[in-house]
Amino acid sequence: MRISVRANILKEVRLRCQSLGANNNSGYRQEFEELNDVGKEYSTRAGDLVANREKNRYPLVVPYDHSRVKLSLLDLQPHSDYINASYVPGGCTERDFICTQGPMRSTMADFWRMVCEQNVKIIVMLTALKHKDVVLCDQYWPQERGTVSYGQVQVTTVSCKRGPDYFINTILLRQRGCPGERVITHYHYTLWPDMGVPKDAASLCAFTEHVRQHLDTLPLLGPTVVHCSAGVGRSGTFVTLMWLMQLCMREIRPDVRAAVEDLRRHRVMMVQNLEQYIFVHQCLMHWMSGGTAEPQVSSVQSQASAPWGHNHHHTSSKRPSRGNRSKKHRQDTAQHTPQARAQGSVEQLLNPANLLRRLLPASRHNT
16 A cells, blocks of 8 residues: 555545534535435345244344355245344455354254354454343354364354453354364454444454454355344444455445445445444544554464555465555546446445446546
């Protein structure tokens, strides 16, 4: 990231945040209220079926039909393909992430089946298991070293180490009838209250940046699973921040409103409240100003550069960095005059070629 470009982007973001925050955050409030109706035209037939209602932790948080994750059918049982989970974009494709609710006792086997079928390597958990007496997420992995079977999937916790504000679990999966095993990295960020925001932007920025760097060191893989309790508020905030970090690394001015709007076209209520919406802006300013300290965690080796640093090199066995892949994507898409997105058209919405273009400032379309 060139220093001059970084300075210009940071200046623009600061000025915009000052404008939005004037008069008791009136600008933030107006933008957030304008997002209220986004996605209401999309159907949720599968999640509303009587057979699937009990699989939803919260009755008002149901995945859209066009973006829901479909499991394989078990023994041709109807409705066994349903899980309350949605594909959402994150800067490279329309399926960079799967945002889902915290597993319930009745859905743990489906959750691990999804992890196996979608070739997931990283799970990001952003909620405590309980708040006072309210269960926010059921314990879906062995907390201590040991093995538990969930349906056809055997889950073994190999190690649990602590980062600055989170735990990192190394989990081994074996699926019945399938040869081999796979390793999952399970991040559990513990400082995020339900329906709120962390007290410290630096903490979440450091955590998000660490996960971002870890993703860039991995070979080509499936989506990253992100969940909180409902899979919309904290999960949406995390994915928005991760996405906009990627844009900044590509020297593209981040647009929080556009990112949240796009996420809400994939999953209902993403970035659930005004406090979370404002917090994304605060985290971006903190991160861009160089305030993120690189976490010292020995359990996950990352060779990625620090924020705003030079791109690191990968061997042929590694996937190219997201920044490099998306830079080429941006150059390719910028050669054509962008077409207006047809409202309500699921086919247009899920076209990966339009992903980055939707968040480019208007001045960049013709460069």
